[in-house]
Amino acid sequence: MKLxxxxxxxxxxxxxxxxxxxxxxxCIQCGTCSAGCPFVEDMEILPxxxxxxxxLGNIDEVLEHNTMWICAACYxxxxxxxxxxxxxxxxxxxxxxxxxADIDMVDVDEVDNIEELPQLAVVGCFRKETG
Amino acid sequence: MEEGYLYYPGxxxxxxxxxxxxxxxxxxEKLGKPLIEMEDWYCCGAxxxxxxxxxxxxxxxxxxMCCAQEEGEEELITLCDMCYNVLRQANDxxxxxxxxxxxxxxxxxxxxxxEAGVEIYHLFHILEDMKxxxxxAVENPLDGLVVAPYYGCMLLRPDNVAVDExxxxxxxxxxxxxxxxEVLDNPKRTECCxxxxxxxxxxxxxxxxxxxxxxxxxxxxxxxxxxxxxxxxNLDFHQRATEFEIPIFYITELMALAFGLDxxxxxxxxxxxxxxxxxxxxx
Numbered sequence: 001m002k003l004x005x006x007x008x009x010x011x012x013x014x015x016x017x018x019x020x021x022x023x024x025x026x027c028i029q030c031g032t033c034s035a036g037c038p039f040v041e042d043m044e045i046l047p048x049x050x051x052x053x054x055x056l057g058n059i060d061e062v063l064e065h066n067t068m069w070i071c072a073a074c075y076x077x078x079x080x081x082x083x084x085x086x087x088x089x090x091x092x093x094x095x096x097x098x099x100x101a102d103i104d105m106v107d108v109d110e111v112d113n114i115e116e117l118p119q120l121a122v123v124g125c126f127r128k129e130t131g
Numbered sequence: 132m133e134e135g136y137l138y139y140p141g142x143x144x145x146x147x148x149x150x151x152x153x154x155x156x157x158x159x160e161k162l163g164k165p166l167i168e169m170e171d172w173y174c175c176g177a178x179x180x181x182x183x184x185x186x187x188x189x190x191x192x193x194x195x196m197c198c199a200q201e202e203g204e205e206e207l208i209t210l211c212d213m214c215y216n217v218l219r220q221a222n223d224x225x226x227x228x229x230x231x232x233x234x235x236x237x238x239x240x241x242x243x244x245x246e247a248g249v250e251i252y253h254l255f256h257i258l259e260d261m262k263x264x265x266x267x268a269v270e271n272p273l274d275g276l277v278v279a280p281y282y283g284c285m286l287l288r289p290d291n292v293a294v295d296e297x298x299x300x301x302x303x304x305x306x307x308x309x310x311x312x313e314v315l316d317n318p319k320r321t322e323c324c325x326x327x328x329x330x331x332x333x334x335x336x337x338x339x340x341x342x343x344x345x346x347x348x349x350x351x352x353x354x355x356x357x358x359x360x361x362x363x364x365n366l367d368f369h370q371r372a373t374e375f376e377i378p379i380f381y382i383t384e385l386m387a388l389a390f391g392l393d394x395x396x397x398x399x400x401x402x403x404x405x406x407x408x409x410x411x412x413x414x
Contacts, residue, residue: 021183038323038342042335070335073178074323075288079297086289092181106331117330118147118364120213124177124327127188 012059012097019093026083027051033077033087043067047077047087050094068094069105069129099131106130135159136257137204138166139195141214142174148211148360150398154383155210155254157392162264164257166208171198175217178327186234192221193235196249197242208252210383212359215253216285219292222251253286254358254383255294255302265309270391272311276410278354278385279317279347280304283324283362297321306382307356310389319346324365336365337372344375353406354378356385367400378403388412 013024027048034046044065045053053061062068068091077087099105106129108114114122136159144152159166173191180188195218199207209215225232225247236244258265280303287293287300295302298321307314322343325336344366347355354377355366367379378401387394388407396403407413 019182019184038339039335041338042332070328070332072323072326072328073181074284074326076284076321076323079288079290086181088289089181089183096182096185111330114330116368118360119142120177120211120361121327121329121364123142123174124213124361125330127176127178127180128327129331 012062013054013057015097016054016090016093019096020086020089022085022087022089024051024055024085024090026085027055028083030082032080032082036076036080037071038074038076039070039072043070047071047091051090054094062094063098067091068098073128095128099129102131104130135165135167136208137199137202137206138168139172139199139207139209139214139218140168141172141209141211142177143360144211147364147398150395151210151358151360151363151381151383154381154387154392154394157394158383158386158390159257161268161390161392162261164261166210169195169198169207170202173198175214175221177213177217179217179220186231186238189221189224189231189235190238192218193225193245194239194242196222196225197239197245199249200246201243205248206250206252208254208257210254210358212253212283212285213361215251216292219251220289222247222249223291253294255286255306258306259302262305262309265306265386268390269310271389271412273385273389273410273412274311275313276311276353276385276406276412277313277315277351278307278356278380279315279320279350279352280307281317281320281343281347281355281357281362281366283321283357283359284326285359287321303356303358303382307385310385312385315347315350315352317347317350317352319343324362325369326361326365329361329365329369333369333372337369340366340369341373344370344373344377348375348377352377353410354380354403356380356382358382363398370401376401378406
């Protein structure tokens with residue numbers, strides 16, 4: 001329901017570029033981001049496919065796959081991109097669009113070992129996965 | 132501050148990462164430049180908010196900057212890699228974007244304006260200028276101990292906040308060599324440990340830990356050395372899902388041992404005492 005509203009409301013690419021201050025059309029689909037990403041095997045679509053889908057307006061392809069949630073903002077892609085695109089900022093922008101539609105990706109009641117965890121892990125996770 | 136450095140601890144070093152704080156305090160005291168904790172500080176937020184329009188999540192780190200400014204200090208030192216990264220990125224944003232600084236100061240209407248004059252440093256910046264003091268402080272060289280250095284992400288990326296070469300750092304290796312340990316070449320030392328996924332995607336972190344630890348152990352590492360409390364937890368705790376069991380030290384713990392100082396080792400899941408006794412470092 002909320003996702004449907006999200007799709008209808010915004011020009012997705014414009015919003016991503018506004019939030020990230022990065023140009024998606026600069027991407028040449030070289031795959032350097034995917035090649036260096038330590039999380040790529042858990043991503044349902046590759047980072048450069050996310051960018052391609054955004055530029056083509058395939059919002060469902062972006063929102064229905066987990067890539068932006070698996071990205072942990074380690075910045076490996078950002079420092080290696082030959083087109084100097086700060087890819088971590090683009091992933092953050094996509095996450096923010098979803099989170100700002102009041103969709104959370106983690107629930108504190110479902111974290112089973114919270115007392116065991118270091119404080120910065122919990123703060124970091126809730127900052128990246130709740131709105 | 133002539134007598135030492137103004138120090139920002141952050142939340143984790145007061146709790147699950149207390150071994151890092153206690154050993155770093157002892158080491159810096161021994162080196163003649165003690166860490167003096169700020170009178171007042173705020174949690175940095177652990178991860179940097181990267182959205183252009185998000186000023187709100189820059190408030191906590193900047194309020195800490197204001198506290199340093201109030202104490203009349205221009206240099207603020209962190210131990211935690213994540214705090215360093217967040218404070219540094221937030222501070223740089225205020226220095227580079229006048230409009231953001233103005234908006235920030237409007238938010239902070241009950242506090243004095245932040246003048247963007249504070250500089251953020253990590254412990255490694257300080258140690259880099261104290262190599263001769265480190266060498267002189269070594270009383271018990273850690274001969275025979277073989278370690279793999281591990282930087283993780285937050286000391287090296289994004290490149291505008293990197294403490295060393297992003298793709299080929301050597302700062303930690305240089306510090307470790309002063310302590311007498313054998314330092315392995317570790318190409319996995321700049322790879323992510325899985326970060327905050329430890330909260331709700333342990334499976335992802337376990338794969339990262341397997342990759343990082345199996346390489347180090349395969350090369351003969353008896354321990355991994357680092358400076359981030361989240362990396363320490365992930366590499367230590369999640370080794371239970373692997374066939375390996377090598378201790379994960381904060382670099383200041385090894386420095387303290389080499390300086391002849393006691394360390395607490397309260398936060399370790401894999402107890403380092405067995406290895407340290409085997410090597411004759413502990414009795």
